[in-house]
Amino acid sequence: MPDWKPDLRARLARLSLAPSREAEIVEELTQHLDDRWHELIARGETPDEAARIARTEFSGARLEALLGTLRQTHWREIPPPGPARAFSFDSLLIDLRHAIRALRATPSFTLGALVVLALGTGATTAIFSVVDAVALRPLPFSDPNRIAVGVRVDAAVGGAGGPQRSGPAPLGRGGAMSGAKPPDPDALMSVTAQDYLDWKDRQQVFEAMAAVTGTGDLPPARAAGDYPVDFLHNNV
Amino acid sequence: LIETRSGGRLVFHLDSPYPLLYRLEERGWITGAWVEKPGERRRRFYRLTAPGRRVLSHQRRTWDDFVEAVRLVTRGEHA
Numbered sequence: 001m002p003d004w005k006p007d008l009r010a011r012l013a014r015l016s017l018a019p020s021r022e023a024e025i026v027e028e029l030t031q032h033l034d035d036r037w038h039e040l041i042a043r044g045e046t047p048d049e050a051a052r053i054a055r056t057e058f059s060g061a062r063l064e065a066l067l068g069t070l071r072q073t074h075w076r077e078i079p080p081p082g083p084a085r086a087f088s089f090d091s092l093l094i095d096l097r098h099a100i101r102a103l104r105a106t107p108s109f110t111l112g113a114l115v116v117l118a119l120g121t122g123a124t125t126a127i128f129s130v131v132d133a134v135a136l137r138p139l140p141f142s143d144p145n146r147i148a149v150g151v152r153v154d155a156a157v158g159g160a161g162g163p164q165r166s167g168p169a170p171l172g173r174g175g176a177m178s179g180a181k182p183p184d185p186d187a188l189m190s191v192t193a194q195d196y197l198d199w200k201d202r203q204q205v206f207e208a209m210a211a212v213t214g215t216g217d218l219p220p221a222r223a224a225g226d227y228p229v230d231f232l233h234n235n236v
Numbered sequence: 237l238i239e240t241r242s243g244g245r246l247v248f249h250l251d252s253p254y255p256l257l258y259r260l261e262e263r264g265w266i267t268g269a270w271v272e273k274p275g276e277r278r279r280r281f282y283r284l285t286a287p288g289r290r291v292l293s294h295q296r297r298t299w300d301d302f303v304e305a306v307r308l309v310t311r312g313e314h315a
Contacts, residue, residue, distance in 0.1 A: 033250065
């Protein structure tokens, strides 16, 4: 059987086919010519005559002309990436102008990207503001690590020591007694105003004390002036 | 197949149908795939795609209309 491939490769070499695509086409056309050669042999032609007829029927110039109009014959090898260009403001301006043109050419995409960016930036800012205020920023006092919270703990529920043990406990961000075990929240009891005043009079540990009351904890008739000013009303 | 169906009136040689097949494939009207069978060389078979089927249907109607128009013209003198 004749070898058709050299002729076919010579024809296709003038076209810019991708190497893999050229190999496929050569294989397919070779099969066609082989089939045609076998067909002619089956009709009674000699092998040489069958090869001559098959070559006559195949016009390489016409094949080349017809294939040359296809998109796949305009393949270009992608060059390997060259060395990085040095930075210059000219190239930056060119890139910026290109980006602006590309964004203006696709307004819906640009709008969508802006909305997503705005929502993302807003959400991130909101979350960071909360984290900053709650966890990162120190308390607005000097030496916040010396601040402690005095609580009354019900020992029957979860506190240590005797019943209704009172004293400072490391609550809040400024808890100074980092080595102490925090009381069970269920064991926390409210502190009466008189207890607080007694603590304040008798304690010799803290430089100053203040009490915080919840909303409505002070009887209205006495809230106006009967309590000292260090009862801070917490309306939150 | 073309030669058989046309009763030998239409004969295509190698240089015509394959560029045509590749063009139809580029347009997405047909798709080719290599099929391998044991003991045989692999062969490439082409099948119509959905867009190709629509184009073929349209082309057939256009061709039928054209043939009918030519028939009416060429046999008009006998009408």
